Amino acid sequence: MAKKIVVDPIPRIEGHLRIEATLNDSNVIEDAYSSGTMWRGIEVILKGRDPRDAWAFTERICGVCTTVHALASVRCVEDALGLTIPTNARIIRNLMNATQVTQDHLVHFYHLHAFDWVDVVSALKADPKQTSAIAQSISPWAKSSVGYFKDLQQRLVGFVESGQLGIFSNGYWGHPAYKLPPEVNLIAVAHYLEALDFQKEIVKIHTIFGGKNPHPNYLVGGMACAIDPNSDTAINIERLSMIKKIIDDTNTFIDQVYIPDLLAIAGYYKGWLHGGGIGNYLSYGDFPETTLEDFKTLLWPRGAILNKDLSTVIDVDPRDASQVTEEVSHSWYTYSKGDGKGLHPWQGETNPNYTGPKPPFAHLDTDKKYSWLKTPRWNNHAMEVGPLARVLIAYAKGDPMIKDTVGMVLSKLGVGPEALFSTLGRTAARGIECKQTAGFMRHYYDQLIANIKTGDLRTFNSDRWDPSTWPDECKGFGYTEAPRGSLGHWIQIKDKKIKEYQIVVPSTWNASPRDANGVSGAYESALKGTPMINPEQPLEILRTVHSFDPCLACASHLFDMHGNEITSVTIV
């Protein structure tokens, strides 16, 4: 008889996500339902406010990617007001965005996803000598001596013996789905800790350009930082050389630590190619070399791929009312013209209406409404967004850097391109992309220096700062590719105030419930067909869900009143 398994909440993600899955007699997942269990509602808070302030509010909806919402927000207001930003502002935003993606991918790999593949407790049994030999065989990274690993292992033993497993306490240690030898586990744990040092350095770039971090400053019309090579308080030579050093160190860390670790770990899991999912991929594109509307200059191309067909990349226009829509046939909202009718975000409505069971409950009524996430569709297709989507689109479009790096990864692992359509492929795509965006950081640094050398120090266009210059009514669209996928902000401005604001975030695309036709979202599809060794320890579910880098905070509410800290796994 079919079993039903409930994992709530999924640990090590931002926000609250519940997965319900049915298993057949051989413990293979037959069907899955993804539910965002808390409401977001930023749209409601923004109504009636000054559009120039919207970025500062949207920056607060997420605990991770503050900058991406600020960026999409200033872009949508600038679009509405017909405002172009100075070259320096475009470059600085691109550099900050490349920094954000690079940092986020690296933190995701080591701090949120690694323990789906790496067994910390096994690392306690590693032989430091062998660990050192393996580390030195895969990378020239300096911290690889026998003594280094021995010392780390001793600290780890002390930590575990003190009973303070803390950060490591939620793992399914010893689970048979873990395949790494103890020595590779120890290398990964070492780099888990080293990556913390890395991430605190890299965010200094946000502090320098954004004035502070977390929550760096953005500005409608440009950036709030002044550039003056000779001033003590502005972006000057000293700060620029500090940025240069951080960028160099970042590239070294990715080339010598992240990529070798990714390849070493993936080598042990290339037989586990589950989790492919819907096979439809979407990217709005990002990193403009001129303006956001000059799509051909985007370093991350815009486009869509359907049914894993890499021979065709279809054009995408998120302004087109028929292309990007959200419906609520399985979401706890009502629409005035029918819940199953997709609405473009400029026509969007946010009327919450919870009709689910009263907590505590055993199961959601998945035939009806079962999530706080709406169901976004592109031309009526369920789409996957994020690194895998972007890498596949760039690959299909023939981007030379992506083609080379994907080719290198596939050949080192000895697998074909079809392996990309999997959980592991998603995880590999994130690493490939991280190497790419670290390169973008260099590119934009060089661009900035070159532009400053022309004597152009402008960072702000004040032409539309005064609301008296605005039309009575206007609307705008702002997009970015956040680390975890396509992010769109759609604004309508009337009488100098925000009339409507709609945000469609990456995790809503990926974690969406079914649509009116019963078609599953990306998480739901990806989980189907996955065999589980032990349903009471749903490591395989975590692996696939984490591979999308879920971020449900901006898809839903933040705080859990009941302190639901411990993931409960229920099997009926």
Added chain:
Amino acid sequence: MQFSVKYNRINIIGLGNLLHGDEGFGVTALNAFRGASSFPERVNWIDGGTQGIYLLDYIESCDAVLVFDALIPVEYDRGVYVYRNEELPAFIHRKMSSHQMGFSELLGLAQLRGKMPKEIVLIGIPPRELELNIGLSPEVSLLMPEALEKGRAIIDGWLAEG
């Protein structure tokens, strides 16, 4: 240079989400405290939001840290709660955001990395309203002066010690 000083660097951190009523207590307290204080330069003010793991540096990079946060203590009576050092992990039931990395996990990480500050104090108030709303509830607002007074006593003490 301040070689003789015990606490070379003191960080004051406000945690929480301003968009969710009393969830914003920590950040609101930080801003109010900052506006009403003139501490020396070695005292740093950090609006931490809900940044979780990204705040690790602000804990590891100082000798003493004072944190303001909305929290749900074991005993759920209204009031201002102060937890010091080893009292901390056991009392914090609240999960911060940033990939569900709680404050106690942050402390665990700092410990594993051998970079714990000498002193950690958390000042918290149990939230009353967590609905989507900017601004604190009257109940929590009334406790704000007491929370700031306790914060001031702690910082004054650290500064007096050296």
